[in-house]
Amino acid sequence: MRSPDPQHRSTRTLILDAAEQLFAANGFDATATAAIAAAAGVPKGLIFYYFPTKDAILSALIAERVPAQSLPDLASVVRPGDPATSLMNLDAALNLRGQRSSVLRVILWREADGHPDVRAQLRRLRDQLLDVTARVLQASTPGPVAPGTLRDCAAAWVSALFSIVTTDRLRALDGLAGPGTDEIGTVSRVVAAALSHLTEPLPHPIR
Incomplete structure (x- = not known):
């Protein structure tokens, strides 16, 4: 099985990084998709190539970036x-x-x-x-x-x-x-x- 294309991974990460920063600063509802694209430095249309909706970006952040709680002994x-x-x-x-x-x-x-x-x-x-x-x-x-x-x-x-x-x-x-x-x-x-x-x-x- 081939590993994900590095450019694909990099672009997707840029989008998630930008969304995380903007959602934290301004809230989900107040953050436009165009603002995420601008912060990530990618065309707005590319956002929807990776994420069909803005909700999908939030879901990806929650699924992938909530640190696992290491429960103590x-x-x-x-x-x-x-x-x-x-x-x-x-x-x-x-x-x-x-x-x-x-x-x-x-x-x-x-x-x-x-x-x-x-x-x-x-x-x-x-x-x-x-x-x-x-x-x-x-x-x-x-x-x-x-x-x-x-x-x-x-x-x-x-x-x-x-x-x-x-x-x-x-x-x-x-x-x-x-x-x-x-x-x-x-x-x-x-x-x-x-x-x-x-x-x-x-x-x-x-x-």
Whole structure:
């Protein structure tokens, strides 16, 4: 099987690079196909040779340029008996708020409302984070916890993380400094406190 023609790959990449920059700066709806062609330095007609619609460009960006989340090994983040610190460690390992990819940092969040492909990618990301968060909580919480409780606490933490990521993006657009780790630390402690309250005490051995 022949490898893709280098010129084909280069032109397609130029188009995606230009679209990524413009979608991040101006939004999908405000970006004309002609502007993408101008930024890529290619004729407008060539855009449609590679992508039949502007939506197809966005779908390609989401499919190809959302960095795969490398989920950490539990041993690297879990502190036994300390769910709050474990969640803080998970946040640092994921580095979701520090991603440099404009597709993940800006476009994914901004365009989810209007585009099914973007929403599907966001759901996949959320499902990944829910799974690893529940496992971190289970491994770090002293005493048994009902699976539904673990899932609910994980969902609360992931929802808060997504909200903070979105707020960080808006701060960045306005040139404001982010809140650092204080906000996610507060949420981690609240989730840990709720989990502690709902944890079943270990049974005393029968003598």
